[in-house]
């Protein structure tokens with residue numbers, strides 16, 4: 047039980063039209079009532095809003111405020127909770143917080159409201175973690191996955207799987223109690239079937255992590271091509287701003303420049319690089335080295351070439367070295383004849399012809415980028431794993447279950463089966479928070495902002 051009553055500013059720091067101070071815990075109403083002149087809050091029903099003033103020790107008005115009242119257990123934390131909406135001046139906010147502290151509240155730690163929601167059974171751990179993702183989400187896709195997870199889509203599935211496995215675990219444990227006697231309460235075929243069923247849920251979740259990561263962190267996309275192919279010009283065009291330096295001198299883009307681009311709600315992290323030329327120039331060589339490093343990190347490659355300055359053999363050689371999906375982009379189409387283009391299309395029908403400087407066909411390049419990401423098709427409403435912690439536990443569950451399957455085919459004894467099943471249960475439980483340690487909780491909630 048949390049006996050403390052905690053308070054914190056829930057809205058952003060700095061001056062705003064209004065600021066919201068959150069108070070939660072058993073003493074909430076008592077403490078707020080001491081500084082609030084208005085109705086008697088104890089007598090008001092939950093989920094009501096009350097106008098009044100906050101007064102200091104000398105009974106001077108600090109601010110006119112609105113009090114939103116949520117009584118236990120129907121609040122976010124399941125405790126008595128009050129949100130004080132005051133005018134958003136730093137001075138007023140600090141003054142009200144000080145008054146709350148003076149009257150018995152303490153400042154909340156990062157994520158403490160959400161931690162209480164978890165400890166009081168309002169949210170499971172995966173849902174609580176999604177709250178942090180939701181606050182941090184800055185694209186349509188990442189927002190959707192976080193919302194989906196808060197609503198429990200992901201956790202419900204895990205909890206159900208765990209239930210069915212617990213059933214088998216207890217049957218096998220029971221067998222162990224009978225020691226020497228040769229009894230089998232747990233039907234091995236049923237167990238095998240259950241594990242296959244669980245794996246058929248786990249594997250797509252594990253696979254979704256790659257896409258989940260893309261949604262959350264963006265698709266690292268690298269633009270590569272020979273010097274002067276027009277990479278900087280294309281980057282500027284895509285970003286619509288003058289981030290990279292464009293020049294006629296080959297090799298001007300010495301540094302790796304990274305920026306973000308949103309196309310149809312998907313975040314692309316665009317990395318522009320110094321060209322792929324083999325070079326003796328040291329500064330340029332650093333650039334080339336970085337290009338190679340960036341290419342290794344990239345999930346998507348935009349390969350840009352100037353058809354009047356490259357041979358089919360050179361393109362082929364480049365493509366061979368790619369180990370991520372790539373888009374072939376022929377730049378400077380404004381300088382090319384139809385015949386020149388056809389030569390390249392014969393070898394590579396998928397080429398997208400653009401002119402970066404003349405702003406031609408950029409849209410079709412953008413569409414292709416989105417399509418490439420979406421081929422790892424994620425349907426709306428599908429459960430996507432975005433959290434590394436969940437991913438690791440899912441993997442470990444899956445491994446333990448594979449051990450159980452192996453054990454079953456080798457007819458190993460119940461105690462070994464029980465051990466692997468226990469491992470699987472443990473990892474599933476860690477995801478939803480059915481099994482937790484203080485360290486784990488501290489680690490998760492410390493990443494939240496104060497006031498959440």
Ligand code: GDP
Pocket residue numbers: 271272273274275276277278279280291292293294296297298299321377378379380381400401402403404
């Ligand atoms: P990078 O070395 O690959 O980054 O190439 P830049 O973006 O610096 O471009 C090299 C030169 O090609 C610059 O003079 C650009 O203005 C020019 N350029 C870029 N795109 C086009 C295009 O679509 N058509 C033409 N004609 N020139 C272009």
